[in-house]
Amino acid sequence: MPPLTRRETLAGAAVLTLAAGRAEAEAKEATGIVFGLDGAARAPLPNVLVSNGQEVVRTDAQGRYRLPMPGDGTVFVVKPPGYALPRDADNVVRHSYIHQPEGTPHEIGLRYRGVAPTGPLPTSIDFSLTKQDEPEDFDVLLFTDPQPETRHELDHVRDTAVARAMGIPAAFGLTTGDVLFDDLSLYGRSNAIVGRIGIPWYNLPGNHDLNMQAPDARYSRETWKRVFGAPSFAFQHGRALFVLLDNVVWLGPPVPVGGNTYEGRLGERNLALLRNLLAEVPADTLIVLATHIPLQTDATPSGPHNNTADRAALLDILRGRKVLAICGHTHTTEHHYLAEGLHHHVLTAVSGSWWSGPDTRTGIPSADSRDGTPNGFHVLSVRGTDYTTRYVPAQGEPDGTMRIAFESQIRSGAPEVVRALRPMEALRPPIPQDALADSTLVVNVFDGGPKTAVTWRVGDGSAEPMVRTRRPDPFVTELFARYPEAKKSWVQAIPSSHVWTARLPADLPPGAHRITVEGSDEYGRPFRSATVLEITRGV
Template structure:
């Protein structure tokens, strides 16, 4: 609060107003976007340029430093709704133009005259004491209009009119380098008629930008600020660009944050209530694969220091096109009272819209860890409690071995009396290191399955089928199977007598209770 107050004082002191923009945040009762005489200003709303944060006064007025190319936004408070823009996305931001055209391939931010007055209409909503439901998308990543059609039919259309979510997030790689696709994919997402917020990914950058400061001009022109916050009754959301553009270097980008982002966080986070869930959304994961330096350690530790005193924090990331839960501790610079949960969300596009097409012409697109493509949901209750779920894009109703929670693999036939060297595998899509997974055969006793670090046999089979095929089975073949972070194995008994035997698997999901799946195998008599 002190930083915000200082910013406001600087602006109202003599001579500074010539360098400032001002405006009003108001309750737009008639929804015409203009403050009419009987529409009051809203006090205490945070407004930011991505670095400075100020609060509106009793009349809803604010003032901020004015600079070309800045994205100005109101942090939507709980109990209010931002109006929809012409594109159907929430219009909680305004873009200051550049003084001259950027010359970027995809247009960047247009040039023009700076606006010295920017108002933000909001609409007061009915207060409902209910859990918050959020759709969480990651990496839709179309590289063509064909891929946008896959996204529309596979992810979005099945949700239209059926979701209870009141907020949606997309965690980056909105497209795959072709930024001209932004309007089309935004229109598909907006058709859900859910307020939707976007994080920038490494494939959302103007790769012809000469430095990191200009790398998200086109993204900001279409989707607004790359670092901002959004408040709901049950949770506060802080969404951050964490891709540092490094033109001419190898790698061409690295995970990290800018100084202006830390200035925003240092000004805003002290005002955030600690009794609700604080959700951070980024693209590049803050954890690092073994042996790889993908995120700047100093930036991660600086962020964690700002979050340390928050008792309820959830971190979303994307980027990997696999799915994993990671719990940060002192080893990664986290020193909070409890480990920090990072959910690395699987991709809408799965393995980049690859694999064999189904009867509807949509690629299978199973990810390299065996997770089917799809989307996640977040449900937030009181006192910072939350529940997560993964929703595969397509499920076969006639296949009990593939459910929304897991997919099983087992051999079809084994020799009766053979050494029990073959097993049933359970890929539990939301599985964590502490997930309890058990199996039983023919209704016998439940036995624990062992967590293993290896590739899902289901995807290995697809790899073999692609290898031995005489022609392409799809436009792009399925990804090479990689060790999964959520795979379990149980040995199949061979001493049960010839015939078919039923296998049941159950997994204790920490948010969705017990999840079940089933399969079978057959024992055959054989002579040497």
């Protein structure tokens, strides 16, 4: 992206029209007008929300707003229903203006370019929105953690999730962080690739989108602000309010092994922003809250890097609201119900196991997540103020919902045992009859959760409930043991929140048996799959 002028918006993207002239350097207030474009007509828009990242105000009858701006900061417009924000050539949505008179300080020595000096506050920071048809029923593509560590891995993003998403109609897309994996020079190419999906795309930063040379949190989002604008912002679409809050707090270098010098925390400004936004929207508005770090996760239930420290304060603000809270970060797939009306969905990572795994068939790593879910993304379907989500695998069959395996103690074992067998040999039939009593049916429902119900049956027999069991998926356990050289060093199978088990009956006769697995997901939608279990007489 070439250097940007002061008259370009979002610290360098065309969304604002800055009125000629500048306020005095000591100005403490940002002012401007929100305009609506309807064909060739351009008129001030009243009653539109504008924010400085904490306070929220509405434009007056002349479309004008005023907001405190005592120093460095941002101003963003909250897109109202029925209007569209400008986009750049790669469909990145331009929603904000960065005010940083001196720009990013050279002396902190950031590796990647930050914000150029913006000078004093403009006399008017104006936003132009285009009128559009906007049904209350719409779909959204939800990406998280594409996280390419190299240019080669960015090829994988292009050829899996992006290629599959291009065939799914949606109103817009949203990435909940770790757009990249520390190499922030790849933003331009990444945006160009995702932009070819052809819809407006919103972005929220993650812990791998940080400027890690920054001494503290103040200057840890300089490159992000230059490329994307305000790290926290909001917009309305239909009867839903989308609030994207940066909850990664950089604690400063030096970066230890693992790079975990950050914590999950919203902070007072983000909490105030959310509180002020909610005060301006009807009580029956669907709230879609996006963060990068989960509010809560099964992966590390008490880890400060994987949970949001001030979650209790957030839940207090959201009490009584209908909320879908989405996030990424842990490279797991989870559903939590943190309060009445508050559904927390940890989304499947586009990169799965950080692009780990064998690549013998396509040249692309298998990338199965450490909880057993194939790498992929989700589609959010909003219908008025109701919603559902669905998981979409980025590779393989597009309608995959589960994996069925048979685990027997006599065939499981250490990595050297696994590698002595063919892939999946230890998890497939046949099973000797005398091993049935020690064998388990293991089903990973990739997007399952606490409301998912799973049953199984043999042939035309009665359906029996399966038990949700927090344990590692045997498939990825074997995969990582079999191909240790094909995975990132930190990748290990971890207990999954969406595995169901059942003991096989010891009295099944030898022969081939149909095994049917069926149930209903978190939204009550039915699913079904089947496989053949062969039983031998043994030795």
